[in-house]
Amino acid sequence: MAKDYYATLGLQKGASADDIKKAYRKMSKELHPDKHRGDKAVEEKFKAVNEAYEVLSDPQKKQMYDQFGEAGVNGQAGGFGQGGFGGGQGGFGGFDFSNFGGNADTFSDLFEGFFGGRSRAAEREQGHDIETELIIDLSEVVTGARHEIKVRKLTRCDRCDGAGAEPGSKVITCPECGGTGQVTRTAQSFFGMVRQTVVCPKCRGGGKVPESACKKCDGEGRIQESAAIAVDVPPGIQDGQSLRLRGQGEAGRRGATAGDLYVHIHVRADSKFQRDGDDIRSSVEIPALDAILGITIDVETMHGSVSLKIPEGTQPGQVMRLKGKGLPVLNTSRFGDQYVTVKVKIPTKLSREERRLLEEWRRMK
Ligand SMILES: [Zn+2]
Ligand SMILES: [Zn+2]
Structure with a gap:
């Protein structure tokens, strides 16, 4: 066009x-x-x-x-x-x-x-860029991960090593253009006959062609194949970010530069931890008496279990911060924090003794 x-x-x-x-x-x-x-x-x-x-x-x-x-x-x-x-x-x-x-x-x-x-x-002649998707777990955001993905793409032909020439056959100067990569055409235009120089259709501008074309790839130097590609996902990657793997896109024609592979990353939602940028949000539920009197509990984090001191008089919905227990910040050695929302469980059934003690407490107030 x-x-x-x-x-x-x-x-x-x-x-x-x-x-x-x-x-x-x-x-x-x-x-x-x-x-x-x-x-x-x-x-x-x-x-x-x-x-x-x-x-x-x-x-x-x-x-x-x-x-x-x-x-x-x-x-x-x-x-x-x-x-x-x-x-x-x-x-x-x-x-x-x-x-x-x-x-x-x-x-x-x-x-x-x-x-x-x-x-x-x-x-x-360059290979096209290609795109693919990769879904990872939130835990892999903490550690980084290596995934092997399968991509169907034009890959370099192994028979001719991308050259397009049948093994043993020579690469010769293009007979169509004499190696210049261009041919001149005469065409009729609105202004009369014009001469146009265009890219040689036989060698597509390369100036060289194989004497006999590779039988496996038909002289293209590349074939449609499924390729396994290792993708290193860095710690701290965000959902929706893309990794660019240079040269892992489609192979170029006859050994020309390959395209790039873009891997779009999706991070699976986790049942226990909600991601909030580099921070993690979670919640714990403690009995009402523990909220009133204070207690030290174990809390799960992305980095294993840690102790969390619930101070006396903690209110329902109060948020506690665990410094540095969030996700790694991409390309840095820093970490986000974890914010733990404390839920307080009010007992729904009391034993006779519990009721007696609590009523005694109420009378004291
Ligand atoms: Zn080939
Ligand atoms: Zn040519």
């Missing part, structure tokens, strides 16, 4: 640099992923706006776009939508969190290859 960068920014063709900048500022603010977390449609639009601005704000790229339009761009930005985001480094054990850092440098890097020939073709 043709991309109209002007329309993406809500502008007419030939808009001034000032108008372009103004439109971009306004739209990128409105569509910023920080304001629309998890909204895929907005995210896509945000990327499109940034892509349009990258081209239209650069006089050289703008000129090429204005001149060649679709022909200069068509099919060459295919890989652009992948992997532009998720810059926020979590710094934990080799993966990061998809916080949508959205820094401008990422866009610039991607655009280096935009009009530059080879690298943009390589981008088109």
Whole structure:
């Protein structure tokens, strides 16, 4: 589909640099992923706006776009939508969190290859990002956990090791384009005959093709398979957070860069402990006399049983704090607290002796 960068920014063709900048500022603010977390449609639009601005704000790229339009761009930005985001480094054990850092440098890097020939073709061959879900128990939030998940995806072909060539056969220069990765076509347009340079359909821009294609993957260098992937869930992860496993998405075509795997984490509700951010909420029930006189009891926490002193005169519903007995705070060595709500059980049946003693107490008051 043709991309109209002007329309993406809500502008007419030939808009001034000032108008372009103004439109971009306004739209990128409105569509910023920080304001629309998890909204895929907005995210896509945000990327499109940034892509349009990258081209239209650069006089050289703008000129090429204005001149060649679709022909200069068509099919060459295919890989652009992948992997532009998720810059926020979590710094934990080799993966990061998809916080949508959205820094401008990422866009610039991607655009280096935009009009530059080879690298943009390589981008088109990249494996897609994939997503999956993982449900963990609250206890695993305390310790962190390693899970092995099964994902069906395009994986690197083991017969040709991703190259796409039948073992023993050579990789040769593409006969279609002579290794340039591009072919020139003549097409009829509204303005007459135009010559367009497009990505070579045979080598898809790579300039090289196997002499004979791998029999297992048909020359693609990747096959649809079920793969087992180890996922290390860090302590303190929140429900709804995602882990990004670099290079664990779909394999690229013929050894091109693989996509990433996003694992969306869901934390199962626990019957005893309620999560409140990094804190835990729980409750205990004690007999009325213990609330009146005070007592030390054992209370369950996520870290085992601890003693809790119930002071004399504790009221029903009073909340006691167990410092540091909550959940680990992600990427730190700190812990939240546990808050224990004390419920007081009023006896419903009294023995003759109990009644006598309590009535005596009442008379004293
Ligand atoms: Zn193969
Ligand atoms: Zn070719």
